[in-house]
Amino acid sequence: MNVRSHRAFLIVLALGVALRGLAVLGYRPALWFWADSFSYLSSGLDLRPLESRPSGYSLFLRALFPLHSLAAVTIAQHLIGLGMGVCVYVLLRRRTRLPEWGAALAAAPVLLDVHQIQLEHLVMADLLFTALIVAAVTLVLWRPRPQPWRVIAALALLALATVTRTVGLPLIAVALVLAWPGRRAALTGLLAAGAVLGGYAVWFHGTYGSYGMGGSSVWLWSRTMTFADCAKMDPPRELAVLCPSGPRLAAPAYIWDPGSPIQKVKGDREELAGRFASLAIRSQPVDFLLTGLHDAVWAFEWDRRVYPSPGPQSAYVFPDSVRPFTPKVASAGRTATQLTTAYQGSPGATKVAEPWAGLLRLYQQQGFLRGPLLAVLLLIGLGGVVARRWAALLPWAFAVTLLFLPPLIAAFDHRYVVPVVPLACLAAGLALGAPASAPPWRSAAANVQPDERRKSVALNSAANA
Template sequence: MSTGKAVDIISAGKFIRTHWLFVALLVSGIVIRVITSLGYCPALWFWADSFSYLSSALDLRPLESRPSGYSLFLAPFRSVVALVTVQHLLGLGIAACLYAVLRRRTFLPAWAAALATAPVLLDAYQIQLEHLVMADLLFTFLVVGGVTLLLLNPRSWTMVITAFLLLAFSAMTRTLGLPLIGVAAVWLLIARAGWRRVLAGAGAAGVAVAGYAFWYNAAYGSYGLGSSSVWLWSRTMTFADCGRMDPPENLKVLCPDIGPRLAAPAYIWDPQSPIMKTGKQRDEMASEFSMLALRSQPLDFLTTGLGDAMWAFRWDRVVYPSPGTQSAYQFPESVKPLTDKLASAGRSAPELMIQYQGSRADTQVVEPFASWTRAYQRHVYLRGPLLGAIFVCTFLVMIIRFRAATLLPLGFALTLLLLPPLVAAFDHRYVVPVVPFACLAAACAVGWRSPASNVQRDQDRKERVPARRAAHA
């Protein structure tokens, strides 16, 4: 055996001994994902959002009601199996990013840093989100990538600009990425990275978002990322009191009925919903009604949305607004073949699949792998109180030992947790992306190194390198 190969084996062995827990968790995560892929082949579909993205990927045209960044991600694959495989790899990449930051910028031992990645690697609902043809996983990966770069070196021009571009791409995937750009900019100022870097990063993100807005304008005649006021209107329907709002005559048709309120999404899809009576002026009227409700009842708006957000901390997952909606986030016992019902752009789901990859891609439930996956999902996921404990611990440690670095992942976690219930509705699918940032914030609060300790560590590393070279020689 050559000296070079012997050194490589020794280095690999040392790496495994140092990072054994993360390696074990990573291998376990890979095994679970392989079993999931075998049990539910090739993917899970979310009606009808998955097919809207697929349609946009085929036409290379922005969607009117939501950003189409995920469609651009879908476009080159032309294989659902390849797509889902890459999504699972991105899920593993999220954990790798967290581990890299914690090992590089904190004094936490390897086993503690590895534990912070466990919810990402092992949580059944994280794995299920990776297996869905939906934008959430890509969005999470882009945001985690941006946070990773900023925490590794907030004073590097390249890191900052690249991080803000990733956040801009996340905004093109879900509009929730837009406020995260603001959070990152404020954090850079707090971290004293310099206003020039803030302007450079924000400027790069602005150019990227503007480019998408121009593309959207070419398709629909107005600048935007794709949005609908109907979601915010449905949120206001859970608390709106037309007696207090005194809406104009043309908006009274949107007033909720007297009596118990429905869940917010029900006002969008229920055939008896007031929004069904608005015709072509639907979005405009929904916007006017929403703004009036927010001006008239700001406290009701806050208490209703924040109250729903607290459901994320319950022990059992909240079935909201109906069992049918939540069942989309469970690995099913069986899946019916997709019918010829129109899914998007005048095409059925089977037609879209065939145009995308040349064959149908209906979900096939394969035993015993599917049963193993369902049994795993019943028991292995981050319970709400544990997520709450992570937040509480972070706040308590920050009171004792404040570190500005903690504010970045914590700010992202709180934004992702609170904003969706405020402007749309509570949904457990929106809670899953909160977890990596909450775990990262807690770990940073406990173990973040001061700048002085970072300098000393780097100096120690430089002194050790010649000694290692001399030993190998």
């Protein structure tokens, strides 16, 4: 390896390592998101699927349990974050004519964005979810014509991403269409993905008596409450109790607000919420789409905002101070102190250590990818697709799907925007530096084995005779 030919990237990588070092030193052992973080931790300790969300991240925590260290969890996640930046750089150097500094520039947002680093330091599923998707894209795009086994492995990785966050499910279909490996390989890939998803569903059934992934219809219902008009929907009597009344709230508020209609429901909330959401979407499809799109474009604003009010994003930053754990139950009847002690043998409440934390807070004032720049990256990727630089299509399609789908089915949250960044960077780099090529779905024939190709030619000749 010629170090000089990678000098710019190594500088960016070193800066990324230093920033993550500040996070490890300044916020020990990890940052927590109440109460989701503790639900994942509880699921990992008890080895049971969660009812409200998939538990792939809990299995990741379980895999690291022998280390008995939450600091080891965050360090592992930081290493995974660095690995994503390496994937972006190496893939662009391999597949494009970009100069070394250009590929390093494309990897910089992944390595240096403070919100990416904060997400790595948070005990949450989003980092693992993003890494699995980036790994899948890297496998598919490693060669101009993806080998069938690479597409099969990528589909399995996307299935693992789906059992980490359910929003990964449509990516399996997107990958299958855009990286078509041929019928036989496509079927094998679907079987591999199905084995992962089916295995998780069986695990879920063993706990709850029904096959599922651990999603909640209440989230989709809360999204529809921001636009639902029961005069247009004409819901049956049992659903009318869920109709909105009074001033409209932010979508998540309908789940937690004591005055929300869902709090008045007795019985199966999931079933009623799902039926109401389905009726609202079928009755007002245009309102459903426009509401989600309206919220999604907040990702392109210069300053990050707290949904739904304007202002600096406060939920996913490195804070000045952290409240100590309280005796309040965090998950499964246990407090945060009990859960973290069960995992590492000592309480895991975050301790803010200066001056390291202060240096990171100073950096986070400007050290992140601004919304308009994300829009530019996506437009460059789209331009590459229009110019028939098809290598950019898969990461661009993934980025757009992950950007617009969460606001449609749940709510806008900047935590859902961060996974878009490495995919948008890849798409932009491939759009600028990759040569024009045949669409990926036309290259499947090139992957057919020689004996199969000869057999096909022979059959065609016999038919023409």
